[in-house]
Amino acid sequence: MIRILLRCDYLSVLPKLKEKLEKSGFLPVEDGEDAALFVPQLSRSGWEREVLACTARGGAVVIVKKENIPAAERLLKGSGAAVLPHDVPFPVLAGVLQAEAKAGERLFAVLGEIDRLRERLESEKLIHRAKLALMERGMNEEEAHRFLEKQAMDRRLPRRAVAEEVLKERAP
16 A cells, blocks of 8 residues: 655645545555655645655655646756646546655665665775775785784674774874
8 A cells, every 4th residue: 555645735625635545545644655645725835845855755746737837847846746737637646646656665775775885885985994004004905905804704893893993093
């Protein structure tokens, strides 16, 4: 079941939209959404910030009157939010919400991979600084590399932890 954050400024539309979403297998939630559906009054300030905040976590769909589509697209340019006309057939809306939820999953996976790669890069930088510190003490690069590897294996520690110890010993 896809969790949908539903924000609708039109009180007469909200219950009907919520019911249609639930009947189609979506779960309207307040937090922890897979995608977000906004039906804003464009005159209300701040709605675009809410959409932008949601696109950082996953997909967002905005429904506006046809004549307001260019203004909404201009406000949301570069956010990745889908802007649809208010008379969009519900099956199309459901398909777009599913696609936005999948896009959010992929974004989450990519961001996780970026974090892992960033951490790995930081570890490699630390290890290279530790090798340099060992080379300043008279080892060549191969010996420094072997020393860090052997210490990590013998002590069952990550190479990063050994590198941190080497760098602490170096600090005055």
